[in-house]
Amino acid sequence: MTNTTMDSLQQVQKLDERISELEEAIRAFEPQLAEIEEPALALESELASIEKRLAEMQADTRRLDRNADDKRARIKKLEERLNKVQNLREEAAVRTELDLVRKAVDADEQEALQLMGETQRAEQEAEELREKAEAARAEVEPSQEALMAERQALEEELEALEAQRQALLEDVGDRERKVYDSFHNSGRSVVVAALLPDGACGHCFGVVPLQVQNEIRHSSAVIRCEACGVILSADLETGGDDEADSETGEG
Ligand SMILES: [Zn+2]
Structure with a gap:
């Protein structure tokens, strides 16, 4: 030789030797980056679950509104029919149904009211979480960027060494x-x-x-x-x- x-x-x-040191150092960034991001991720995931709940509540609210509209239309029809009843028996039947539908509308309104309260609380909670999550994210970014820049520098060094290695081996x-x-x-x-x-x-x-x-x-x-x-x-x-x-x- x-x-x-x-x-x-x-x-x-x-x-x-240097390449394997660099590879190890580069790998060590993964857990570090994950750890730094952890608080922001936790808040973001909490926020996401509240937002999901909010969307479900809004869907429920729309469903209740549609039901109430249907029932009010029914009430209107029954009231018109009440003007055209031919006898007491018919009138009693219409009034019984009217009574039932009105009670159902009352129940819907109660439910809608309760839902509105819950929605408002959830919206407030979401708003607070959103602020916290944004603050956490903003706090994470500089250290994240610093770490990534550090890692980037090591990756560039690694790349250069690998090119040198290749050239030597040729x-x-x-x-x-x-x-x-x-x-x-x-x-x-x-x-x-x-x-x-x-x-x-x-x-x-x-x-x-x-x-x-x-x-x-x-x-x-x-x-x-x-x-x-x-x-x-x-x-x-x-x-x-x-x-x-x-x-x-x-x-
Ligand atoms: Zn030996």
Whole structure:
């Protein structure tokens, strides 16, 4: 494996670390956004149920009005008939029916009155809720927008990193890319590591057999640490930046 390939893979590995941090940070916004919105949503759903009840009451009111109109028309007819009755028996029958219909109209009016009171109370309740819901919504918006802007920034960073990753991988051989991807996809965060100058694996610090060290230093094959499986290269930074300066001698 060439040095450039190993460098590229190591860069991809760094990008992948940052990418997975970013993905986690982006996911963390969901519950946060939901929590922030919660009070406004609760008020809005309460308001929606009152508005539904109001609509039902208005439908009931219209139904009562229609019934009352029908009954008043009936009363009018009966009153006209009362003027044309031929005998007492007929008159008594008409008066009995008139009486019944008038009582029914009274009952409807009582019901309509009661409904009107309930409707007014519900309208007042809805009005108060509407104000509270609007206030809650207005209060939520700035923090929601701030959070979404924050998330947006992370998403843009993520997108840029993924493009960089893609570009780096295009320069890497198929075989190396496949090895890297299969390691990475299996959940490993470290896929490539340096062979330390003292012959230890830069990831697990297990000592690599001399012969293998030589192969790593002098051949272009993909060689993995027998202990932890990372791909080893002799020409990578050793990871911890401070250590790299003090421990990595040249040659
Ligand atoms: Zn190792």
